[in-house]
Amino acid sequence: xxxxxxxxxxxxxxxxxxxxxxxxxxxxxxxxxxxxxxxxxxxxxxxxxxxxxxxxxxxxxxxxxxxxxxxxxxxxxxxxxxxxxxxxxxxxxxxxxxxxxxxxxxxxxxxxxxxxxxxxxxxxxxxxxxxxxxxxxxxxxxxxxxxxxxxxxxxxxxxxxxxxxxxxxxxxxxxxxxxxxxxxxxxxxxxxxxxxxxxxxxxxxxxxxxxxxxxxxxxxxxxxxxxxxxxxxxxxxxxxxxxxxxxxxxxxxxxxxxxxxxxxxxxxxxxxxxxxxxxxxxxxxxxxxxxxxxxxxxxxxxxxxxxxxxxxxxxxxxxxxxxxxxxxxxxxxxxxxxxxxxxxxxxxxxxxxxxxxxxxxxxxxxxxxxxxxxxxxxxxxxxxxxxxxxxxxxxxxxxxxxxxxxxxxxxxxxxxxxxxxxxxxxxxxxxxxxxxxxxxxxxxxxxxxxxxxxxxxxxxxxxxxxxxxxxxxxxxxxxxx
Amino acid sequence: xxxxxxxxxxxxxxxxxxxxxxxxxxxxxxxxxxxxxxxxxxxxxxxxxxxxxxxxxxxxxxxxxxxxxxxxxxxxxxxxxxxxxxxxxxxxxxxxxxxxxxxxxxxxxxxxxxxxxxxxxxxxxxxxxxxxxxxxxxxxxxxxxxxxxxxxxxxxxxxxxxxxxxxxxxxxxxxxxxxxxxxxxxxxxxxxxxxxxxxxxxxxxxxxxxxxxxxxxxxxxxxxxxxxxxxxxxxxxxxxxxxxxxxxxxxxxxxxxxxxxxxxxxxxxxxxxxxxxxxxxxxxxxxxxxxxxxxxxxxxxxxxxxxxxxxxxxxxxxxxxxxxxxxxxxxxxxxxxxxxxxxxxxxxxxxxxxxxxxxxxxxxxxxxxxxxxxxxxxxxxxxxxxxxxxxxxxxxxxxxxxxxxxxxxxxxxxxxxxxxxxxxxxxxxxxxxxxxx
Ligand SMILES: Cc1cc2nc3c(=O)[nH]c(=O)nc-3n(C[C@H](O)[C@H](O)[C@H](O)COP(=O)(O)OP(=O)(O)OC[C@H]3O[C@@H](n4cnc5c(N)ncnc54)[C@H](O)[C@@H]3O)c2cc1C
Ligand SMILES: Cc1cc2nc3c(=O)[nH]c(=O)nc-3n(C[C@H](O)[C@H](O)[C@H](O)COP(=O)(O)OP(=O)(O)OC[C@H]3O[C@@H](n4cnc5c(N)ncnc54)[C@H](O)[C@@H]3O)c2cc1C
Numbered sequence: 001x002x003x004x005x006x007x008x009x010x011x012x013x014x015x016x017x018x019x020x021x022x023x024x025x026x027x028x029x030x031x032x033x034x035x036x037x038x039x040x041x042x043x044x045x046x047x048x049x050x051x052x053x054x055x056x057x058x059x060x061x062x063x064x065x066x067x068x069x070x071x072x073x074x075x076x077x078x079x080x081x082x083x084x085x086x087x088x089x090x091x092x093x094x095x096x097x098x099x100x101x102x103x104x105x106x107x108x109x110x111x112x113x114x115x116x117x118x119x120x121x122x123x124x125x126x127x128x129x130x131x132x133x134x135x136x137x138x139x140x141x142x143x144x145x146x147x148x149x150x151x152x153x154x155x156x157x158x159x160x161x162x163x164x165x166x167x168x169x170x171x172x173x174x175x176x177x178x179x180x181x182x183x184x185x186x187x188x189x190x191x192x193x194x195x196x197x198x199x200x201x202x203x204x205x206x207x208x209x210x211x212x213x214x215x216x217x218x219x220x221x222x223x224x225x226x227x228x229x230x231x232x233x234x235x236x237x238x239x240x241x242x243x244x245x246x247x248x249x250x251x252x253x254x255x256x257x258x259x260x261x262x263x264x265x266x267x268x269x270x271x272x273x274x275x276x277x278x279x280x281x282x283x284x285x286x287x288x289x290x291x292x293x294x295x296x297x298x299x300x301x302x303x304x305x306x307x308x309x310x311x312x313x314x315x316x317x318x319x320x321x322x323x324x325x326x327x328x329x330x331x332x333x334x335x336x337x338x339x340x341x342x343x344x345x346x347x348x349x350x351x352x353x354x355x356x357x358x359x360x361x362x363x364x365x366x367x368x369x370x371x372x373x374x375x376x377x378x379x380x381x382x383x384x385x386x387x388x389x390x391x392x393x394x395x396x397x398x399x400x401x402x403x404x405x406x407x408x409x410x411x412x413x414x415x416x417x418x419x420x421x422x423x424x425x426x427x428x429x430x431x432x433x434x435x436x437x438x439x440x441x442x443x444x445x446x447x448x449x450x451x452x453x454x455x456x457x458x459x460x461x462x463x464x465x466x467x468x469x470x471x472x473x474x475x476x477x478x479x480x481x
Numbered sequence: 482x483x484x485x486x487x488x489x490x491x492x493x494x495x496x497x498x499x500x501x502x503x504x505x506x507x508x509x510x511x512x513x514x515x516x517x518x519x520x521x522x523x524x525x526x527x528x529x530x531x532x533x534x535x536x537x538x539x540x541x542x543x544x545x546x547x548x549x550x551x552x553x554x555x556x557x558x559x560x561x562x563x564x565x566x567x568x569x570x571x572x573x574x575x576x577x578x579x580x581x582x583x584x585x586x587x588x589x590x591x592x593x594x595x596x597x598x599x600x601x602x603x604x605x606x607x608x609x610x611x612x613x614x615x616x617x618x619x620x621x622x623x624x625x626x627x628x629x630x631x632x633x634x635x636x637x638x639x640x641x642x643x644x645x646x647x648x649x650x651x652x653x654x655x656x657x658x659x660x661x662x663x664x665x666x667x668x669x670x671x672x673x674x675x676x677x678x679x680x681x682x683x684x685x686x687x688x689x690x691x692x693x694x695x696x697x698x699x700x701x702x703x704x705x706x707x708x709x710x711x712x713x714x715x716x717x718x719x720x721x722x723x724x725x726x727x728x729x730x731x732x733x734x735x736x737x738x739x740x741x742x743x744x745x746x747x748x749x750x751x752x753x754x755x756x757x758x759x760x761x762x763x764x765x766x767x768x769x770x771x772x773x774x775x776x777x778x779x780x781x782x783x784x785x786x787x788x789x790x791x792x793x794x795x796x797x798x799x800x801x802x803x804x805x806x807x808x809x810x811x812x813x814x815x816x817x818x819x820x821x822x823x824x825x826x827x828x829x830x831x832x833x834x835x836x837x838x839x840x841x842x843x844x845x846x847x848x849x850x851x852x853x854x855x856x857x858x859x860x861x862x863x864x865x866x867x868x869x870x871x872x873x874x875x876x877x878x879x880x881x882x883x884x885x886x887x888x889x890x891x892x893x894x895x896x897x898x899x900x901x902x903x904x905x906x907x908x909x910x911x912x913x914x915x916x917x918x
Binding site for chain 2: 227274276277278279280283300302303304305306378383386387390391394395396397398399402405424437438439440441442444445448449459460463464465466467468469470471472473474475476477
């Protein structure tokens, strides 16, 4: 019997798991996919928002501004990649100016930090490649960029290192409420837990329905992006939003944590929750809209397009509550943007909720280790450090991914950490091997070989990300027997 | 670790090997080749089909056989080789930074550098094919490596986009391994592969080639399940009414090669947007004194023999530079005329040319009978008849030194401070023949 079982290992579930791991509890984190951060938490803008945007009084506003302030400490402990680069909401005319002033006022109420209304010259000085037509902007010093999947992985890994039992490939298919606990059905053995936390993202309505909670639905709203080579990264230094209008929120342009230019997202309600296709029409719209902020990016330098789905609830705000009907069942649902930013603050609040519910008693652990062992990223090390490292571990001198300069040592490290992984995408999200301009063309065969050597998985059984996403069908000559 | 060499060659493919050998023959002593792979040979190691060496060795070799001849030559010399070594950058002092498991992080000094890093393939993202992002999408070169080097089959039912030579060679290779290659699609109205490959790799195996076609969507959540193909109009835009779903488990992309110039950029070598390789002179010198470039890093070659030929020039250039006999003067400049996409070299110092200068060029569209002409002002200085010129086939065009000198008033090298003389290279079509294969 677990004290608490968390369903969904996105950023929300992982942040909650890590926060709860600070207490003497038996904890379980369930994830249907082969790796953590396989849902929305892997495909979004990767921005730690300043917190001026969400309407004052909403849960989004409350948790966003608070979450933002927790990131410096988290980065120190978990080393996932975070930088406060600041953001601009740029305005072109008087209408925009009014909106920007309103955002500023709203931001002050939300307790957002580092806000300032600035003129076009201020923007131009910091962002020389933006449009000449900018008149005014809302500058937010406290906004930052992170690598969202690395953040989620870091949270989950540190949770596991502190005793959380992570079960991958474990889809929750039913939940039964007993007198004093829940029985959670999966395709493996059922799991028993006193408290259940529903952090299933796009599927949180489905999970809630399993215990009879039917007062919200999750509607997927897709956001499509275009990612460019690092050669375009210099075009922006910070995060560039457009002023929201009746017509929409506009698209943003950002230099990602790792230095690529990224534009997007679009915003379209779709039918299927797991449809993360990209489409020519939408991407063309994104490109067109982005040119308004940043006129000169080079489409020849596009690396890939991708999309992620927002889990928009019919309640139009985050749902963060213990069910009144079903005590011990906690919904963390409808966590659309700024859910990434809010995650650490939501996790702290969940601890308060659990404490207040008196279902289980919270006892701080004496031996919680907040530190996650950092990766030795060859691309970020100086020659002296590298020489010392390679002398001890020669595999750090063998570069496997030429575009992102990722060594064999990093890949082996990823494969031997506390979260067991075996897919190409899991390796990619931890090391960046395959994320560069050649998109794995050069390193895929080499990584297959390393996975085979390290884990003993036959190459034809190695997958890209999900069950059925095999890379090769078999040995030559034998493949068809 | 800091070491000093006369010449460091980056890349141990056919270009790097031939350049090193040529430098050696021209008297350079202390030569090092850096290669990130575990063996020399470059892309040739995975090109197990034949058709290499027809010009250079006057016989038809496979890729590995062609490279083996160079490896054997190199082994007879004192040229030093570091394998499993990745060059990371060239700094402002022209020092090479490289890393390897055996030597750690190295900073190498040298009198001259030859860039021979080859090229990489364009990807799905670069040509923006939309839809889902399952497994089963490979560039043709990656599939070739998986099959020929690693011994694995990427899939069973294959659609190939792009009819470049690698795509064609792979259509045959996959068929021979038992896969079903359903079709090869080509956006343009003509294949950019060589005629020989179209016949021997597609026609001989009854693999259909659909010209004016592209892929508009990829289907499949986990593994590729199919693609939507479409015919394109004269602006290359997909025609909705022609959309057709083709089931398959694998998509191979053969949609172009890009010279791999990240290291060149770190050394501030100036690149030409037409070739995506460095601007070079007659001995393949770049704008940075002492840095030379050859092979696919300079411009994409379809025939390796010309790679070797070009590399020999770079090796000779580096040897002169190291001896202090290199004059950076630019006396002439080649200019694209009518019908030409690029001409290499982009500049010349006529004093470095012994008796002929070899120009490499590509045409911008197919020509039937035509004449390639080089002009200085109003004087035709050289011409060559061709029965056929295709954008996919690089043209080798020789101009005699006397022809160049005879028509320009040449002054002593030191005195040249004015604009270089322009040599305009153009194609004069005799009959543009659209019915060509
Ligand atoms: C286009 C876009 C841009 C965004 N940009 C930003 C931004 O810049 N800044 C910001 O702060 N926020 C942003 N967000 C919001 C942020 O990405 C999300 O709020 C956050 O990732 C949600 O995390 P999650 O853990 O709730 O969901 P997810 O990451 O989707 O995690 C839910 C997990 O539950 C698992 N699961 C589902 N059903 C089951 C089941 N039955 N059994 C077991 N496991 C199950 C899923 O597999 C998944 O891994 C953006 C969102 C989108 C879509
Ligand atoms: C599929 C295919 C079929 C072909 N068919 C034919 C044919 O039938 N006939 C024909 O004549 N030609 C053919 N060619 C063309 C010919 O093979 C190429 O033009 C030739 O190999 C290019 O030589 P290169 O040395 O410039 O590049 P490559 O062979 O690519 O060599 C470059 C080398 O540099 C190394 N390198 C790159 N970056 C670094 C770094 N940073 N540090 C260290 N090392 C580095 C690489 O590992 C590689 O070994 C074919 C090519 C392909 C791909």
